[in-house]
Amino acid sequence: MRLFDTMTRAVQPLQSADGRKYRLYCCGPTVYGPAHIGNFRTFLVNDILRRVLEVADLNPLYVRNITDVEDNTIRQSLEAGLSLEAFTSQWTNYFHEDCNTLNMLTPHEEPKATQHIEEQINLVGKLMEKGHAYQAADGSVYFKVDSYPPYGRLSRLDQRELRSQVSTSGGAPNLADNYDRSSVADFALWKSRKPEDGDNWWESSWGQGRPGWHLECSAMSMKYLGDSFDLHSGGEDLCFPHHENEIAQTEAVTGKTFAHHWFHTIHLLVDGKKMSKSAGNYFTLRDLLEEGWSPMVIRYALISAHYRQQLNFTKNGLHAAQSALQKMEKSVLRLLDIAERRKQDLEELPLDFPALMKGSFSGSWKALEEDLNVPEATGAMFSRLKEIDRSDLSMEQADTILLEIAALLYALGLKLFTAQPKPADVPEEVKLLAEQRWKAKNEKDWAAADTLRDRIKAEGWAVKDTRDGYELEAL
RNA sequence: GGCGCGGUAGCCAAGUGGUAAGGCCGGGGACUGCAAAUCCUCUACACGUCGGUUCGAUUCCGACCCGCGCCUCCA
Numbered sequence A: 001m002r003l004f005d006t007m008t009r010a011v012q013p014l015q016s017a018d019g020r021k022y023r024l025y026c027c028g029p030t031v032y033g034p035a036h037i038g039n040f041r042t043f044l045v046n047d048i049l050r051r052v053l054e055v056a057d058l059n060p061l062y063v064r065n066i067t068d069v070e071d072n073t074i075r076q077s078l079e080a081g082l083s084l085e086a087f088t089s090q091w092t093n094y095f096h097e098d099c100n101t102l103n104m105l106t107p108h109e110e111p112k113a114t115q116h117i118e119e120q121i122n123l124v125g126k127l128m129e130k131g132h133a134y135q136a137a138d139g140s141v142y143f144k145v146d147s148y149p150p151y152g153r154l155s156r157l158d159q160r161e162l163r164s165q166v167s168t169s170g171g172a173p174n175l176a177d178n179y180d181r182s183s184v185a186d187f188a189l190w191k192s193r194k195p196e197d198g199d200n201w202w203e204s205s206w207g208q209g210r211p212g213w214h215l216e217c218s219a220m221s222m223k224y225l226g227d228s229f230d231l232h233s234g235g236e237d238l239c240f241p242h243h244e245n246e247i248a249q250t251e252a253v254t255g256k257t258f259a260h261h262w263f264h265t266i267h268l269l270v271d272g273k274k275m276s277k278s279a280g281n282y283f284t285l286r287d288l289l290e291e292g293w294s295p296m297v298i299r300y301a302l303i304s305a306h307y308r309q310q311l312n313f314t315k316n317g318l319h320a321a322q323s324a325l326q327k328m329e330k331s332v333l334r335l336l337d338i339a340e341r342r343k344q345d346l347e348e349l350p351l352d353f354p355a356l357m358k359g360s361f362s363g364s365w366k367a368l369e370e371d372l373n374v375p376e377a378t379g380a381m382f383s384r385l386k387e388i389d390r391s392d393l394s395m396e397q398a399d400t401i402l403l404e405i406a407a408l409l410y411a412l413g414l415k416l417f418t419a420q421p422k423p424a425d426v427p428e429e430v431k432l433l434a435e436q437r438w439k440a441k442n443e444k445d446w447a448a449a450d451t452l453r454d455r456i457k458a459e460g461w462a463v464k465d466t467r468d469g470y471e472l473e474a475l
Numbered sequence B: 001g002g003c004g005c006g007g008u009a010g011c012c013a014a015g016u017g018g019u020a021a022g023g024c025c026g027g028g029g030a031c032u033g034c035a036a037a038u039c040c041u042c043u044a045c046a047c048g049u050c051g052g053u054u055c056g057a058u059u060c061c062g063a064c065c066c067g068c069g070c071c072u073c074c075a
Helices: A037-055 A071-079 A084-101 A113-129 A159-166 A213-225 A236-254 A285-290 A295-302 A315-339 A353-357 A362-369 A374-389 A395-412 A428-442 A446-458
Strands: A002-005 A010-013 A022-026 A060-064 A133-135 A141-143 A187-192 A209-211 A229-235 A259-265 A268-270 A311-313 A461-466 A469-474
Touching (some): A002 A259, A022 A037, A022 A213, A037 A060, A037 A229, A037 A268, A037 A285, A037 A395, A071 A084, A084 A113, A084 A285, A113 A133, A113 A141, A113 A209, A113 A236, A141 A236, A187 A213, A209 A213, A213 A229, A213 A236, A229 A236, A285 A295, A315 A374, A315 A395, A362 A395, A374 A395, A428 A461, A428 A469, A446 A461
Parallel strands (some): A022 A060, A022 A229, A268 A311
Antiparallel strands (some): A187 A209, A461 A469
């Protein structure tokens, strides 16, 4: 399998350093509110990576953290009158529910920052010992970027550009720069206790305080994956400064390559623009569920563009995803019929991946193994499905194809036949009109039936006749 | 300003040094009182512009135009 690596800017082969497990770490969510679909794009891509590593027999050990201590979680827990623990576990549960809804596999480990304070303090201690950190007048401890010459390799910054971080893109003073750092590039390892932090502080050799954000990922990835591991991932925004800082603080301590491969997901756009609350184009998973979109439709839409391509998320895209999924279901339904299988069999049968990957969908597998190209994989899948639709198949042939499809669906994390009919809240008035129309129709009074259908439409509902009744659908 | 990405048919989206997957939409047919749904089936003068390299470029190089992202403890 091969994947684009941010550090070398090239597609690189993936192989575990120890030959036994492929160790990967994904920067997880900060839990102070519902994750949005942009967050889920990244987590879904990582979920697919983990699945493909698994079926490709690379034996992944997948760690994704929970960030539960930083400015937002602290401030909002205090505002809510809850302990940090109570507040963040509430949002962590919410996140897990969303992950399950989207059919994401649970990471092998999901460490929380607050449960690894000691590891983080130890790291700060080592950095102090080695002269890579200093305590400022405000009591906070900073990483001395000058002490680590390779700094900036991942995002290709040089010293001159680092200094330019003093000002923002608009030329205004960088407001993030309100700490007692000796250089603006230096970043906090340990933040001294402040009144606005409430009870959220820990004791350390440098006084009371809390760890800086960047530190947790270094401490936890080292703990669960070792000083040097195979792959580190996250959204593109984390490339700088977060990952750059992680590399610096970790490698300054270990002297080893922190992660061998850097994997970043490009952000998604909504209607061609960046998601933002003010623009009203900010969606959470539950916003979409409430609109009646089924989870698998949302999953399909969110993985429908290559991970290194901006994904333009639109309602149109959801419709397309829905139709595409239905098209898959249609083909599979025929195969189930020929093979005399039930729908449940798709998920219950044991799958011999190595063999199935060499089957008739090898084009799709090749696409997934070459830089995780999901759109090409689904494209190849539909091409193959078209041939299958037109072939006369024996029971055995259909059965084999079903297994091959089940394997591919597993890698993509897609489940078929899961869409629930929308639970429509039909107003009584509309129900009444619909009943009248049904009666008129049965009496073959077409004129009356059509007039009633128009009236129902005027109320915002569509009547659709089925074999032995009708359905109402919101317009 | 620094770093980076993209411009492929109405929309979305892969890909290739020898004229280009797939999905959506749309068209036609069956069915239906008519619709919808369903089933069958079909199409497209699509590779931002201008140069260069090449026997040949959409694919490589350069310039330009347009759009977008990151550079803010936002994935």
